[in-house]
Amino acid sequence: MIKREKMQILSKTVIALDTIKMVFHNESISKYAIPGQFLHIQVENHTLRRPISIANCDQDTGTITILFKINGDGTKRLAAYEPGDLVDTLGPLGNGFPIDTDTPSTILLVGGGIGVPPLYYLGKTLKEKGATIISILGFQQKEHVFYEQEFSNLGELYIVTDDGSYGHKGVVTDVLSKVSTYDSYYSCGPLPMLKALTAKLEGKKGYISLEERMGCGIGACFACVLPTKDGNSYKKICKDGPVFASEEVQI
Template sequence: MKRKETLLIKSAHEIAYETTEMVLQNVYISENAKPGQFLHIEVAGHTLRRPISIATIDKENETVTVLFKQLGEGTKALATYQAGMEINALGPSGNGFPDRDTTDTTVLLIGGGIGIPPLYCLGKKLAKEGVQVVSVLGFQNKASVFYEEAFNELGKTFITTNDGSYGEKGFVTDVVEKVADFDCYYSCGPLPMLQAVTQKLKNEKGYISLEERMGCGVGACFACVIPTDDFGGYKKICSDGPVFDANEVSL
């Protein structure tokens, strides 16, 4: 259950081009967060909170780690926050990735850009459960790459860049076909990437996590709705998601 919490910033630094990693300490959130959930963070001087996915959960040290791109004025302001400062957040928010089917022995993680952090959180959990993890991660260029070594520790990892400056040139969908066998896939990233992934893997079992700007973050304002495959139906990304069955929503 999400609630308003104060979190202590333990560390904050840029780990790739315009990409900030922030370690936050809070007992309640570290104890209750699950892979796929997010924090709805308040930024001083900005009306709307910013939804930031959780990348790691460390119950022993009572911390969670978040990553975000410095895209708009809000996230640029958040990137100036330093260790020792406190922030306010609603969390852990949203519905995360479902518990895996016990018959799934190999999973495929497909991430793009800032959609990669929640997949790392999931991958760590699955690897601890003895699942074989294969990851395909897409970035714009070499300067934007992060967490490559961390994913390599989970299992076989492919890196793609749009311009070919690192890894394989192209998109994640160009590499997915190299993964011969998997029982389930999980994907998070920009909408065009998710559209391409779900189309390419339409006959496979999978789950997607949607990136979306939000208003209230609690399901009251209807600012982040997405149509479902049911005629006339809608889901709220902030409260019903951000994770959905790949065949549940219309992208």
């Protein structure tokens, strides 16, 4: 159920270098949003909305949490909003992560940078349904690391940094050998990371969530399309995704 809402900011926190956590109050979106979906947020003096993944929802309190990195004028302006301000939002948008609730299983979550947030809501939801969670999270440097405790609460956790300033040195695929068994994987992060990961895990059941600049956010403008692996059609990231089966699209 997509709605246009004025959401009130309840809190704003800097949780890592240039990384902001915002908590909104909105009972309708918090009720219907599923892991992997996103909000399309209108920022003052910008024509196009900003797509930002949902990092958590709480139906009991009617709250939605987003995490975003300041990487341009739009996110800089969004970061300047304060608690009490109202934000014009469309959501929840997109297709989220498929969740198998029939058989408890072991799930591998692999996130990179600002691709980490939607995996937290996913991991929390899966754990509540009986799954065992293993997470591998990659960041540039120590000062970029966030949500370490939150993911530790879900299960086994590996932190990787490019320069080795925290956790393991390298990239997320360097740590895959430390994970012995799992039934399926879910991943979100930069495109090079997703390409390397899907190549490494070819043949394994998995799902990837793509980060992409968007126009309309609802599938009308064809600004965020990519080809399917069979080459016969295209998928719209905003509407058909942002989550796809790992063997579904060319990345």
